[in-house]
Amino acid sequence: MSAAHTVKAFDDELDQLRALIAEMGGLAETAITDSMRALVQRDSETAIRVVQEDARIDAIEAEVERAAVQLIALRAPMADDLREVIAALKIASVVERIGDYAKNIAKRVHVIEESPTIEPLSLLPEMGRIAGEMVHNVLDAFAARDAYKAVQVCERDRAVDDFYNSIFRTLLTHMMENTHNITPATHLLFVAKNLERIGDHATNVAEMVYFAATGHHIAERQRGDDTAYMAADRAGE
Template sequence: MATTGHTVKAFDDDLGQLRGLVSEMGGRAEAAITNAIEALVNRDLDLAARIIEGDRKIDLLQTDIEKHVVRLIALRAPMADDLREVLAALKIAGVVERMGDYAKNIAKRIPTLQDARGLDAIAVLPSMGAIVTEMVRNVLDAFVARDAEAAVAVAARDSAVDDFYNSIFRTLLTYMMENPHNITASTHLLFIAKNLERIGDHATNVAEMVYFAATGTQMIERARGGDPLAGDL
C-alpha cells in the first residue's frame, strides 16, 4: 500500500501525541520525586499525602500510553526506527511508573520521621535527589529529541548517585551502631536513599532504551557502583 502525505502526517501526529504523553508522565514523576524530598526535609505531611494521591494520575497515564501504542501499531504498522521509538515509549512508561512508585514510597515514610533530628543523612538526601530528578528530566528530554548523546550523558551520572547511596549507607550504619535509638529513623532513611538510588538506575535504563531507539545499537554497558548491601563495605 502506497504511503500518502496524509498518512505520514497522521503518523507523525500520533507519534507526537505519544511523546507528549511520555513527557507528561515523566514530568509528574520528576515532580513527585522533588516534592518527596521537600516533604522529607520540611516534615510536610500534607505534601506527602498529595504525592501519594498524585501517583494515581501517573498510573492512568501509563494506561493511556499503552492504549496509544496498541492503536498506533495496529493502524500505522510502523517500521524500523519508528517502531523502535514506539516500543521504547511503551517500555519507558513502565519504568516511569516505577519511579513514581518510589517517590510515593518515600512520601509514605515521612510520617515515621517526624521526630528524627540530628541525622546528617537528611541534609545529604536533597543533593542526591537533585541529581536523580535531573537525570529523569534529561532522559525524558533525550527521548523526545531522539538524542543518543544526551542519553549517554544521563547514564554517566548514575555512578554519582551510587556514590551518594554508599556514603549515606555507611553514615547511617555508624549512627545505628553508636546509638540504638537511631535505628528506626536510620532504617527509614536508608530505604529512602535506596529508593532514590533505584530511580537513578531506572533513569539509566531509560537512557539505554533511548539510545537504542535512536541508533539501533546497544549502549556500552556502564560500570556500576558497589552496593554495601551486597557486601561491598
C-alpha cells in the same frame, strides 16, 4: 487515503505519544522534588499529596499503552519508527515505577517527622536533586531522540551510586553508635535506596533512548563497590 495523509496521521499520533510520556515525566519529576522537600521539612501534607497524585501517573501509563498498541496495529511502523513506539511503551512503564519510588519516599515522611533529626538527612536532598535531573534529562533526550544526551544521563548514575554508598555507611555508623537512631536511620536508608533505584531507572530509560535513536545498545556499565546494594536488596525495596 493518500500516502502523505497517512504519514501525517502517523506523525500526529507519535507526537501525542511523546506528549503523554512528557506529561508522565513531568509528574514524576514533581513527585521526586515534592517528596524530598516533604521529607526535609517534615511536611506531611505535601507527602500525602504526592501519594494521592501518583494515581495520575498510573492513569497516563494506561493511556500510553492503549495509544502505542493502537498505533502499532493501525500504522504498522517499521525500523526507526517502530523502535520509538516500543521505547515509548517501555519508558512509560519505567516512569510509572519512578513515580512509585517517589511515593514510597513520601510515605515515610510521617515516620521521620516523629523521629530526631540525624545528620545523613542533610545528604539526601543533593542525591534527590541529581536523581531528579537524570529523569528530566533522559526525557528530554527521548523527546529529541538525542543519543549523546542519553549517554550523559548514564554517566551521572555513578554520582547517585556514590551518594548511596556514602549514606549507607554513615547510617550504619549512626545505628551502631546509638540504638535510638535505628528506626529513623532505617527509614532514611530506604529513602536513599529509592533514590538510587530512580537513578537506575533513569539509566534504563537512557539505554532505551539510545537504542531507539541509533539501533545499537550502550555497552554494559561497570559498577564499583556493591556492598551497600547487596545489603539493602536483602532487606527489600
